Amino acid sequence: MPSTGYAAVVFLRAGASTATKEMHVVQRVSRRISRLANFCGGFNVPFLECRTPGCLGFFLINNDVASPPKNPVDQTAIRSRTVSRLLTRGFSTLVRKEPPEPRGIPFFGTMLSLIMAGGAQKLHEYVDKRHRELGPVYREQIGPVRGIFVNSPDEFRSIFLRLEGPTPQHFLPESWMLYNEIRSQRRGLLFMDGDEWLHFRKILNKTLLLPNSTKLMSAPCQEAAENLTNKWKSYSRRHVTIPNLEHRLYLWSIETMLATLMGSKWRNCEQQMRLEAEYLALILHDIFVYSSTLSMLPAKLAMKLKLPVWTKFVQAADAILAKLHKLVPDMIRLNGDGLLATMMENGIRDEDATRIVTDFIIAAGDTTAVTLQWALLLLSSRPELQDQLFHDMKKLSLEELLQYQLLRGVWRETLRLHPVAPFLTRYLPADSTIGDYFVPKGELVILSIYSSGRSENDFPQPNEFQPERWSRMKGGYQGVKNSFATLPFALGARSCIGRKLAETQLSLALAQLIKTFKIDCENRDSIKMILHLTSMPSQPVKLKLTEREA
Numbered sequence: 001m002p003s004t005g006y007a008a009v010v011f012l013r014a015g016a017s018t019a020t021k022e023m024h025v026v027q028r029v030s031r032r033i034s035r036l037a038n039f040c041g042g043f044n045v046p047f048l049e050c051r052t053p054g055c056l057g058f059f060l061i062n063n064d065v066a067s068p069p070k071n072p073v074d075q076t077a078i079r080s081r082t083v084s085r086l087l088t089r090g091f092s093t094l095v096r097k098e099p100p101e102p103r104g105i106p107f108f109g110t111m112l113s114l115i116m117a118g119g120a121q122k123l124h125e126y127v128d129k130r131h132r133e134l135g136p137v138y139r140e141q142i143g144p145v146r147g148i149f150v151n152s153p154d155e156f157r158s159i160f161l162r163l164e165g166p167t168p169q170h171f172l173p174e175s176w177m178l179y180n181e182i183r184s185q186r187r188g189l190l191f192m193d194g195d196e197w198l199h200f201r202k203i204l205n206k207t208l209l210l211p212n213s214t215k216l217m218s219a220p221c222q223e224a225a226e227n228l229t230n231k232w233k234s235y236s237r238r239h240v241t242i243p244n245l246e247h248r249l250y251l252w253s254i255e256t257m258l259a260t261l262m263g264s265k266w267r268n269c270e271q272q273m274r275l276e277a278e279y280l281a282l283i284l285h286d287i288f289v290y291s292s293t294l295s296m297l298p299a300k301l302a303m304k305l306k307l308p309v310w311t312k313f314v315q316a317a318d319a320i321l322a323k324l325h326k327l328v329p330d331m332i333r334l335n336g337d338g339l340l341a342t343m344m345e346n347g348i349r350d351e352d353a354t355r356i357v358t359d360f361i362i363a364a365g366d367t368t369a370v371t372l373q374w375a376l377l378l379l380s381s382r383p384e385l386q387d388q389l390f391h392d393m394k395k396l397s398l399e400e401l402l403q404y405q406l407l408r409g410v411w412r413e414t415l416r417l418h419p420v421a422p423f424l425t426r427y428l429p430a431d432s433t434i435g436d437y438f439v440p441k442g443e444l445v446i447l448s449i450y451s452s453g454r455s456e457n458d459f460p461q462p463n464e465f466q467p468e469r470w471s472r473m474k475g476g477y478q479g480v481k482n483s484f485a486t487l488p489f490a491l492g493a494r495s496c497i498g499r500k501l502a503e504t505q506l507s508l509a510l511a512q513l514i515k516t517f518k519i520d521c522e523n524r525d526s527i528k529m530i531l532h533l534t535s536m537p538s539q540p541v542k543l544k545l546t547e548r549e550a
Contacts, residue, residue, distance in 0.1 A: 263338025
């Protein structure tokens with residue numbers, strides 16, 4: 001027992017089965033606390049090894065200091081707080097819990113397991129299976145990428161709203177980062193970080209995310225939807241499937257973006273810019289395919305070995321950026337009254353406008369095109385739902401269409417089942433705890449949006465396409481237990497800046513197509529989801545349309 005003037009602080013273990021390695025860790029941490037406490041002065045804090053079963057060791061804290069304090073009460077309080085902080089710091093190190101991790105081989109990690117499961121194209125299914133085996137939080141290295149995988153909606157909220165910090169950082173494909181470096185490319189919002197990102201994000205928030213921003217978007221989005229529908233009438237009347245559906249949707253998406261940027265001036269330059277849009281649509285898909293392949297390889301090695309996929313990727317990136325770096329300044333000179341003019345009025349000009357708009361067009365061209373393709377495929381399985389939407393929407397105005405819950409439920413359910421980005425990423429700015437596991441500052445956190453969106457805990461019949469589940473009711477949604485389990489546009493400071501534009505574009509295009517056609521698909525049951533950075537159908541979708549009677 002300690003003598004008078006000492007207080008004992010004892011470390012206990014659960015039982016005699018504690019591993020020797022754990023004992024050494026505790027003792028090392030404890031000695032460190034001893035040294036820190038003594039360094040603060042006014043203490044004598046030796047660590048003594050304890051031989052009693054169940055005890056790892058204890059401190060003897062001597063309050064009999066050599067020089068009595070001038071104010072014993074204050075000094076005692078200071079000592080107590082200091083010891084408390086030191087012990088808390090020590091215990092936090094002691095109980096630091098690492099996420100579970102599957103076994104892999106050095107450098108390549110579990111790449112062989114992924115290859116056996118179908119390769120990079122099936123990464124979403126592979127990670128979902130890992131979550132079922134290891135839980136909602138686990139760590140894994142796949143090829144050159146190592147990170148913490150998370151599929152818990154509660155942890156999503158914590159990461160986005162509490163842990164990511166004021167200037168969140170996300171993962172960017174090594175191939176694109178290397179390309180930007182060798183070409184000395186300054187890129188748009190997606191590639192920005194820190195103060196630069198925050199400056200432009202604040203401007204774009206006012207331009208793109210405020211409630212009245214939809215006014216800039218609805219008219220051009222509706223015009224593009226009508227153009228698409230009119231083009232497809234010829235295929236309906238000939239009773240043939242839509243040829244090159246993916247390309248045509250890329251073209252629709254790019255034209256919608258260009259029209260939104262230009263405003264009323266779009267009609268004057270539509271014919272000229274349509275040729276540019278055609279070229280962009282042809283090359284955009286290839287970029288994402290090459291990027292996906294390179295995501296499983298060290299990009300520097302691919303470049304050094306001059307692998308064909310690296311060469312093709314660079315050629316495609318060169319082509320699309322060269323085209324857009326010429327097109328955007330031309331658009332600026334036309335002095336339109338659309339989104340581009342609003343951005344410039346708010347302070348985004350010249351080179352900054354070019355690089356930001358360039359990346360907008362690249363991102364928007366892929367994401368909305370892919371989502372609309374999935375939505376049409378899923379709708380083809382629900383003819384009775386198409387009829388209900390048709391009858392409900394016949395007399396709705398543009399504004400009413402954008403607020404119509406069942407229509408919104410179509411694209412929300414589409415993005416739940418087939419999120420364009422099945423994984424969202426963050427680098428946390430400080431040591432954090434996710435799901436009771438310690439995550440060090442700077443480690444990559446990967447949010448498994450595909451996996452969480454298919455959870456039975458949050459979505460009854462999770463693999464079924466049920467837009468009705470998104471009908472609002474008191475306290476939430478009709479068939480959704482936790483809406484944070486699907487976050488296709490992310491959340492928080494770095495949520496998708498194009499969310500309102502994507503929602504407007506998808507709602508109006510779907511409404512126009514449903515009001516005009518009955519939608520069917522000849523190969524619906526044979527199509528699976530694969531990844532090319534974004535989620536894509538495993539084979540061309542054979543969409544067949546039947547024109548409705550007026």
